[in-house]
Amino acid sequence: AHLLDISWYTESMATGQPESIQDRHKLKLSLTPSPVIPKSSAKSYACQRRTPLKHHNLLLTEALELLSENAELGENEGRSVAFRRAAAILKTLPQAVQRMEDLQGLPCLGDHSLRVIKEMLEYGSSQEVESTRHSEQYQALKALTGIFGVGVKTAERWFRGGLRCPSDVAKSEERLNSAQQAGVLYHEDLSQRVSRAEADAIGQIVERAVQEVLPGAQITLTGGFRRGKETGHDVDFLITHPEEGKEEGLMPKVIQWLETQGVLLYQKTTRNSYLESKDGPSRPPHNMDRFERCFSIFKLDRSTGEGGPLAQAPGGEVGGCEGRAPGSELEPQHCSTGWKAVRVDLVVSPYSQFGFALLGWTGSKLFERELRRWAGKEKNMSLSSHALYDNSQRRYLRASTEEEIFSHLGLEYIPPCDRNA
Ligand code: DCT
Ligand code: MG
Numbered sequence: 371a372h373l374l375d376i377s378w379y380t381e382s383m384a385t386g387q388p389e390s391i392q393d394r395h396k397l398k399l400s401l402t403p404s405p406v407i408p409k410s411s412a413k414s415y416a417c418q419r420r421t422p423l424k425h426h427n428l429l430l431t432e433a434l435e436l437l438s439e440n441a442e443l444g445e446n447e448g449r450s451v452a453f454r455r456a457a458a459i460l461k462t463l464p465q466a467v468q469r470m471e472d473l474q475g476l477p478c479l480g481d482h483s484l485r486v487i488k489e490m491l492e493y494g495s496s497q498e499v500e501s502t503r504h505s506e507q508y509q510a511l512k513a514l515t516g517i518f519g520v521g522v523k524t525a526e527r528w529f530r531g532g533l534r535c536p537s538d539v540a541k542s543e544e545r546l547n548s549a550q551q552a553g554v555l556y557h558e559d560l561s562q563r564v565s566r567a568e569a570d571a572i573g574q575i576v577e578r579a580v581q582e583v584l585p586g587a588q589i590t591l592t593g594g595f596r597r598g599k600e601t602g603h604d605v606d607f608l609i610t611h612p613e614e615g616k617e618e619g620l621m622p623k624v625i626q627w628l629e630t631q632g633v634l635l636y637q638k639t640t641r642n643s644y645l646e647s648k649d650g651p652s653r654p655p656h657n658m659d660r661f662e663r664c665f666s667i668f669k670l671d672r673s674t675g676e677g678g679p680l681a682q683a684p685g686g687e688v689g690g691c692e693g694r695a696p697g698s699e700l701e702p703q704h705c706s707t708g709w710k711a712v713r714v715d716l717v718v719s720p721y722s723q724f725g726f727a728l729l730g731w732t733g734s735k736l737f738e739r740e741l742r743r744w745a746g747k748e749k750n751m752s753l754s755s756h757a758l759y760d761n762s763q764r765r766y767l768r769a770s771t772e773e774e775i776f777s778h779l780g781l782e783y784i785p786p787c788d789r790n791a
Contacts (some may be wrong), residue, residue: 371450376505377616388738390473391758396453396758398666400654403492403596403693406456407765412459412462412475412517413474413477414477414478415661415743415748415779416455416458416736416737416738416740416758417737417741417744417779417784417791418744418781418782419459419462419784419791420462420784420788421462421734421788421789421790422461422787422788423438423460423597423598423599423787423790425460425461425462425463426463426465427460427461427463427466427467429458429485429490429656430457430467430490431457431460433486433490433495433496433499434453434454434456434457434460434483434487434765435453435457435488436499436502436503437452437453437486437498437499437502438450438451438452438454439512439559440455440502440508441453442522443507443508443511443512443515443522443525444520444528445523447653449642450704451736451739452480452482452483453482453483454736456478456480456483456739457735458478458736458791459476459478459479459516461790461791466485467491468491469491470484470487470488470491472489472759473563486498486499489747490497491609497713506534508531509534510525510529510533510534510535511526511529512526512550513534513535513536514528514529514533514534514535514536514539515537515594516536516557516561517539517553517554518549518550518552518553518556518557518560518667518713519546519547519549519550519551519552519553520550520553524550528542528544531544531733536553536554537556537575538556540554547595548636548638549636549638549665552635552667556635556636556667556711558711559710559711559712560667560711560713562604562710563601563602563660564601564602564603564604564605564712564713565600565601566595566599566600566601568605568670569595569605569708571670571674572605572668572670572712573591573605573607573712575591575628575631575633575668576589576607576609576714576773577589579624579627579628579631580609580620580624582627583620583622583623583624583626583627584611584616584617586610586611586612586613586616586622587610587616587617587620588609588612589607589608589609589726590607590608590609590719591605591606591607592607592608592728592731592732592733593605593606593715593733594606594730594733594734595784596732596786596791597732597733597734597787597790598786598787599790603713604712604713604714604715605712605713606714606715606717606731607714607716607717607720608623608717608718608724608728609624609716609717609719610719610720610721610724610727611721612613612719612721613721613722617718617720617721620662620718621639621663621664621718624635624664624716625639625664628666628668632669632745633668633669634666634669635654635665635666635667635668635669635711636666636667637664637665637666637667638664638665638666638729639662639663640662640663640664641662641665642718644663645778651767652717654728661717661718661719661727661755661756662717662718663715663717663718664717665713665714665715666713666714666715666716667711667712667714667716668710668711668712668713669709669710669711670709670710670711671708671709672708672709672710673708711741714750716717717731717791722768723756723757724769724770725754725756725769725771725772725774725775726753726755726756726757726769726775727755727756728772729741729755729756729757730754731755731774732772732786732789733789734789734790734791736791737784737789737791740756740791741753741757741779742754744779744781745758745779748780749779749780750762751767751778751779753775753779758775758778758779
């Protein structure tokens with residue numbers, strides 16, 4: 371069995387380089403029996419597996435996800451997804467990977483990912499990962515796409531024009547759209563993680579707004595917080611009403627109410643453009659914007675968001691403003707005013723689509739991607755955040771809960787806390 375192990379190991383490592391004696395020695399050492407990781411749970415689609423938030427391979431997954439992110443910034447989607455799938459499989463393992471043999475039989479691990487893992491197991495770090503992490507291009511594109519409203523294409527163009535970070539953008543002659551202006555203005559706050567307490571405080575504000583304009587409407591916290599994350603880059607809410615049709619026109623009223631309360635620093639609403647009879651479900655799978663959706667920035671009172679009043683620093687300044695570059699053009703005007711800018715996404719869904727919307731907006735992004743891939747490739751179905759269409763039967767499969775959707779897809783139900791692929 372060990373010989374077989376070695377042939378698998380060396381083949382999949384095929385780097386074109388003959389192994390050194392040292393390598394062989396390490397390999398031999400690594401062949402001492404190790405606790406066997408059960409492989410039965412290692413299904414190849416992330417939506418077939420349970421992926422908890424906390425796992426045992428953080429160093430490896432962080433490295434692979436950095437390479438994934440770098441590929442995404444270079445608009446190499448295939449490569450980006452490959453690294454992300456490799457990271458996701460490691461998150462499902464019941465213990466830390468200690469040697470390459472621990473990985474035998476696992477799906478989703480391509481040559482490149484295996485090479486990175488091997489290097490990290492041997493030397494504690496990977497040269498490719500470290501040089502990427504420190505590269506000017508990676509750092510700049512990450513900083514620039516970290517500005518709300520800035521995508522990869524714009525960041526790339528700015529990078530070629532010599533811009534490297536948000537303060538370069540603020541000082542430049544670049545024409546910014548209104549989202550990017552808000553992104554630059556509130557960048558300091560928006561680059562801070564949002565806590566669960568802050569998410570809950572915003573939830574209460576949204577709840578109040580929704581009840582004011584449409585009693586009986588229901589709001590649900592989705593995104594990473596629904597999966598059990600303790601922090602997020604934004605807060606995502608799904609709004610619906612049990613009487614189909616009542617939700618129409620709800621978003622503008624909610625926004626207006628929030629605006630009169632002085633809660634919104636920025637908002638852009640897109641209208642619901644999904645019509646089942648016209649569109650069908652076979653739209654591009656990433657299209658998330660067909661609901662009535664509002665991208666916004668809330669002005670959150672720090673004393674409500676932190677689960678209690680914030681400790682006042684000497685001189686009356688509210689904590690959390692340290693580290694802001696003095697005199698920088700980006701220095702927010704509100705530094706001592708006690709509020710924090712927070713990204714909030716609001717989505718309104720008709721009740722009949724709620725199960726699909728909830729499943730689609732809970733994430734993770736990879737989990738969603740894998741669900742859609744599973745539906746298409748394994749079931750000849752098209753899944754979106756609006757509907758599930760069976761292409762063989764040529765009909766929509768109705769569902770009002772996530773459980774029913776998993777069941778239509780022939781998948782074991784995975785609760786939100788295990789969708790952290
Ligand atoms: N989503 C998706 N595909 C995308 C973008 C989003 O399937 N391209 C879904 C999955 C997650 C949900 O929308 C909310 O998106 P984010 O807020 O970007 O993700 P998150 O998991 O909530 O991450 P964070 O905790 O950082 O906000
Ligand atoms: Mg989110």
